[in-house]
Amino acid sequence: xxxxxxxxxxxxxxxxxxxxxxxxxxxxxxxxxxxxxxxxxxxxxxxxxxxxxxxxxxxxxxxxxxxxxxxxxxxxxxxxxxxxxxxxxxxxxxxxxxxxxxxxxxxxxxxxxxxxxxxxxxxxxxxxxxxxxxxxxxxxxxxxxxxxxxxxxxxxxxxxxxxxxxxxxxxxxxxxxxxxxxxxxxxxxxxxxxxxxxxxxxxxxxxxxxxxxxxxxxxxxxxxxxxxxxxxxxxxxxxxxxxxxxxxxxxxxxxxxxxxxxxxxxxxxxxxxxxxxxxxxxxxxxxxxxxxxxxxxxxxxxxxxxxxxxxxxxxxxxxxxxxxxxxxxxx
Ligand SMILES: [Ca+2]
Ligand SMILES: [Ca+2]
Ligand SMILES: [Ca+2]
Ligand SMILES: [Ca+2]
Numbered sequence: 228x229x230x231x232x233x234x235x236x237x238x239x240x241x242x243x244x245x246x247x248x249x250x251x252x253x254x255x256x257x258x259x260x261x262x263x264x265x266x267x268x269x270x271x272x273x274x275x276x277x278x279x280x281x282x283x284x285x286x287x288x289x290x291x292x293x294x295x296x297x298x299x300x301x302x303x304x305x306x307x308x309x310x311x312x313x314x315x316x317x318x319x320x321x322x323x324x325x326x327x328x329x330x331x332x333x334x335x336x337x338x339x340x341x342x343x344x345x346x347x348x349x350x351x352x353x354x355x356x357x358x359x360x361x362x363x364x365x366x367x368x369x370x371x372x373x374x375x376x377x378x379x380x381x382x383x384x385x386x387x388x389x390x391x392x393x394x395x396x397x398x399x400x401x402x403x404x405x406x407x408x409x410x411x412x413x414x415x416x417x418x419x420x421x422x423x424x425x426x427x428x429x430x431x432x433x434x435x436x437x438x439x440x441x442x443x444x445x446x447x448x449x450x451x452x453x454x455x456x457x458x459x460x461x462x463x464x465x466x467x468x469x470x471x472x473x474x475x476x477x478x479x480x481x482x483x484x485x486x487x488x489x490x491x492x493x494x495x496x497x498x499x500x501x502x503x504x505x506x507x508x509x510x511x512x513x514x515x516x517x518x519x520x521x522x523x524x525x526x527x528x529x530x531x532x533x534x535x536x537x538x539x540x541x542x543x544x545x546x547x548x549x550x551x552x553x554x555x556x557x558x
Contacts, residue, residue, distance in 0.1 A: 251347035274298030292323040315340040332364040355382040373555045384554035390436040402461020404537040410442035415514040417451035428514040437549035440537045457544040463532040471554040473524040480516035480547040483509045489546045492534040
């Protein structure tokens with residue numbers, strides 16, 4: 228403050244050109260305008276220009292999100308971790324700012340992201356035969372007692388041997404009957420098309436591969452309908468597996484005449500505890516396999532082996548078999 232109530236004011240980034248209405252002529256004052264470099268608006272992105280301060284004659288005060296001499300450079304808040312996104316959010320850099328998006332399994336505005344309870348909201352993929360457990364950012368599904376699977380799909384049975392891996396290297400083979408196994412596709416139907424017009428005996432196998440000791444099609448590129456016939460004999464014994472259900476079920480067929488010589492056996496501790504003769508399902512001599520099962524509840528906890536036997540060279544002296552499954556009850 229100067230004497231007699233007068234003030235001395237220092238005007239910085241103002242010229243009369245920008246403040247015509249604020250500056251009024253006064254006989255006691257002189258006004259001398261200087262060239263204001265800020266009038267060229269050198270500061271980008273709403274930066275505030277102040278004349279002076281630097282050799283360039285101005286400086287820019289940048290708003291949040293921008294940096295650099297003229298506020299032209301975006302600050303990557305995500306990269307330099309100056310963002311305020313939730314730890315459960317993804318930071319997305321934008322020009323002059325950033326966005327936050329809650330990660331999958333969380334919901335909120337991106338700054339606060341809370342776990343979504345998928346179990347409560349029923350927006351989970353658990354099987355109807357599974358129990359859903361909520362977790363932070365996700366959820367778990369576990370098949371209920373009596374069901375098998377990954378929690379998303381729970382079934383009463385699971386497959387032990389289906390021959391779809393086309394690999395018998397873990398099995399013990401005796402004789403020659405099983406040399407061309409497993410066999411591919413519905414070979415009996417292909418054969419009957421060629422040999423016996425009108426005969427309809429589809430193999431009823433599951434998947435692509437199964438055991439059929441009459442057949443000779445051990446590769447999909449081999450011509451369909453080839454056979455090795457009834458002559459070869461032998462057996463095929465599986466690797467051990469645990470009995471942990473009440474029922475084993477499978478498909479079996481053929482072997483209709485030479486009683487007991489064509490059969491499937493279940494072995495526990497070296498003893499045959501079950502035997503199913505192919506003729507039991509194929510008394511009328513057909514190749515088509517049917518469902519059979521063994522109630523193994525007494526043997527739960529034991530290790531078992533499956534043995535397939537073709538000890539016949541007579542007509543219909545061959546076995547068809549596929550799809551051994553373990554079930555808590557018959558579906
Ligand atoms: Ca940014
Ligand atoms: Ca969750
Ligand atoms: Ca199969
Ligand atoms: Ca045979």
